[in-house]
Amino acid sequence: MSNSQAHSLKASYQASIQQLDYPVGSWRPRNKVIEDYSMIYWRSNNKVAYQYPERKITEFWQLEINRQLSFSRLFDAYQRGIEYEPGDLKMLGQGKQRWESKRNLLSPKMLAGKIKATELKTVNQCRRVQYQGSIGGDLITLIWNPDLELVLEASIVRAKTRKKMSYKLTGLQNSKAVQQRFNQLANYDMMDFSDIGDNEADPFISKMIRLGFIEHFDTNILNERGERISPYGSSHSH
Numbered sequence: 001m002s003n004s005q006a007h008s009l010k011a012s013y014q015a016s017i018q019q020l021d022y023p024v025g026s027w028r029p030r031n032k033v034i035e036d037y038s039m040i041y042w043r044s045n046n047k048v049a050y051q052y053p054e055r056k057i058t059e060f061w062q063l064e065i066n067r068q069l070s071f072s073r074l075f076d077a078y079q080r081g082i083e084y085e086p087g088d089l090k091m092l093g094q095g096k097q098r099w100e101s102k103r104n105l106l107s108p109k110m111l112a113g114k115i116k117a118t119e120l121k122t123v124n125q126c127r128r129v130q131y132q133g134s135i136g137g138d139l140i141t142l143i144w145n146p147d148l149e150l151v152l153e154a155s156i157v158r159a160k161t162r163k164k165m166s167y168k169l170t171g172l173q174n175s176k177a178v179q180q181r182f183n184q185l186a187n188y189d190m191m192d193f194s195d196i197g198d199n200e201a202d203p204f205i206s207k208m209i210r211l212g213f214i215e216h217f218d219t220n221i222l223n224e225r226g227e228r229i230s231p232y233g234s235s236h237s238h
Contacts, residue, residue: 012171
């Protein structure tokens, strides 16, 4: 794929969350797998979607004309979703999100030049740059394709929890499927976040609130309970 194709693509990832343990007398971590799951990343210009097939949930971010961000949590099994306007995000304490932090799982810009970059060997005409280092005690490794502006591999080891989150690219497409997917999402039955209080009797809304999917959100990375884990912030739930 050429650089001109980088703005519209579909990328499939295999993701893993592990608990690291350092047994007495050993310097090698013993990893306990908490969860393995897949994720499909959809991108088209000012839109990105993170699809979690096993959970049947898609998270959709859009950069608006005024440079503000809007967010939708979409429930694929029901073809329904909740829309969060910029004002809603601000009210929920998520109003200072940067587009760069939503446009990709991780990127060199998000790392703010704080870790070392190394050019790796090109594989199948795919340029690879490795970024590796520590930010706030968290160990970050990112293998990045600068032409497509895309994560090839990434891992984050949280210092406080000793949890390791990793992603590996398993498939890449550039086709009509991308626009078809966004058209499909646009046809979901949507509800404004501000209207949830008036619709809690709706069985669907009641179920999603009970499961914690509507009132809580943070970033794209999930833990074993479906909560978001921010690489550079605290994890919380409601």
